[in-house]
Amino acid sequence: MSTKLNLKPAAGYLLIEPLEAETKTASGIYLPDTISEKPQKGKVIAIGASVLQDGQKTESPAKENEIVFYKKWGGNEVKIGGKEYLFVKFEDVLAVEI
Numbered sequence: 001m002s003t004k005l006n007l008k009p010a011a012g013y014l015l016i017e018p019l020e021a022e023t024k025t026a027s028g029i030y031l032p033d034t035i036s037e038k039p040q041k042g043k044v045i046a047i048g049a050s051v052l053q054d055g056q057k058t059e060s061p062a063k064e065n066e067i068v069f070y071k072k073w074g075g076n077e078v079k080i081g082g083k084e085y086l087f088v089k090f091e092d093v094l095a096v097e098i
Contacts (some may be wrong), residue, residue: 005080007049009048014060016042016068016086017073041069041097042086051090058090067097 009015019041044067047060062068074092078085 004091005045005085007046007080009046011049012051012058012066012090014044014062014090014093015046016070017045018042018084018086019067023031032038040072040094041067043067047086061090061093062096068093069095069097 004083005015007015007036022026045061047064050060051058066087070086070088071094074084075088078087
């Protein structure tokens with residue numbers, strides 16, 4: 001369950017709450033923390049304003065509470081209230097889960 005944060009990302013950014021990494025494979029094998037990768041999937045918590053690039057307006061690719069997939073090295077990590085979040089650029093979002 002996510003907490004409502006009193007933050008509005010800068011224009012062109014999404015605030016994302018990363019989802020927990022899988023700890024078990026599809027075949028039932030448990031993965032130790034040392035080899036599990038950070039997730040590339042998270043829930044959109046807040047959205048910054050649209051941006052103007054090359055004369056065209058770029059809107060957010062997702063809405064609040066949607067699940068998105070983002071680039072592996074995309075985003076800037078921040079810790080708020082002991083929990084990790086990411087600020088991800090609009091163009092670093094790869095897909096929205098439907």
